Amino acid sequence: MYAINETALHQRIHQHKNKTGWLAHVNEIGMMFIATVTGGFLLIDAIRDQESAYSYVGGLAFLVIGVFVFFSRRNRKRNGNRFDQSMLGELEEAIKNAGYLVTFAKTFVCWFLLPAAIFSFPNLALNNASWEKYLLVMGAFLLSYLVVTWELRRVHLPRKRKLESLRDKLVADQ
Numbered sequence: 001m002y003a004i005n006e007t008a009l010h011q012r013i014h015q016h017k018n019k020t021g022w023l024a025h026v027n028e029i030g031m032m033f034i035a036t037v038t039g040g041f042l043l044i045d046a047i048r049d050q051e052s053a054y055s056y057v058g059g060l061a062f063l064v065i066g067v068f069v070f071f072s073r074r075n076r077k078r079n080g081n082r083f084d085q086s087m088l089g090e091l092e093e094a095i096k097n098a099g100y101l102v103t104f105a106k107t108f109v110c111w112f113l114l115p116a117a118i119f120s121f122p123n124l125a126l127n128n129a130s131w132e133k134y135l136l137v138m139g140a141f142l143l144s145y146l147v148v149t150w151e152l153r154r155v156h157l158p159r160k161r162k163l164e165s166l167r168d169k170l171v172a173d174q
Contacts, residue, residue, distance in 0.1 A: 004173075010087045016163060017090045020097035021080070027104060028073040031112070035066035054126065058119030065112060076100055091167050098160035105152035113141055 039062030046055035076097070083093040120137055 006087070010090075013087055013091045013094065013166075016159075017094040017097070020094050020101065020159070020163075024073075024076060024097050024100055024104070027101065028069055028076075031069045032066045032073075035062045035069065035112075039063035039066060052126065054119075055123060058123055061115050061119050065115060068111060072104075088167070088170060091163065091170070095160065095163045095167060098156060098163055101156045102152065102160055105148050105156055108148045109145065113145060117141060 039059045042059030042062060043056065045051070046059055049055075079096070080093060083089040083096075120141075121134075124134055124137060
């Protein structure tokens with residue numbers, strides 16, 4: 001038999017809850033900023049250069065991505081109030097936030113990279129971009145995919161598994 005320091009465990013769980021919430025916050029704010037600024041620049045550029053309607057749609061698509069992330073964030077924050085203010089409730093909230101980060105990373109290709117590619121590559125072709133620009137854009141897409149995949153495998157999934165394991169142990173001990 002072993003003894004558990006409940007105060008230390010509760011503090012540790014509270015730290016996990018805060019860290020997963022903070023990571024979700026940083027990811028959301030970063031993506032909203034990137035999508036909104038990119039969309040704004042594309043729209044301003046399209047208006048200034050009187051480009052094709054396709055350029056306007058590309059700018060609007062990035063703004064829509066920013067709005068999508070905003071509403072995802074709002075839903076996550078709204079659902080955060082549904083957990084008990086107990087050790088197990090905070091652990092459930094940490095697991096929920098970790099799961100949100102896993103989903104955010106797993107679906108990154110669908111809600112960000114794919115729409116960005118759909119508007120970036122044809123736009124490069126319409127503007128007769130050099131092969132260096134194509135390589136730069138492809139490199140940026142590849143790098144963002146690799147970073148998000150690395151973060152998913154090395155940070156978010158292990159953290160979620162660790163929190164779920166802790167929850168299973170706590171529930172089994174009750």
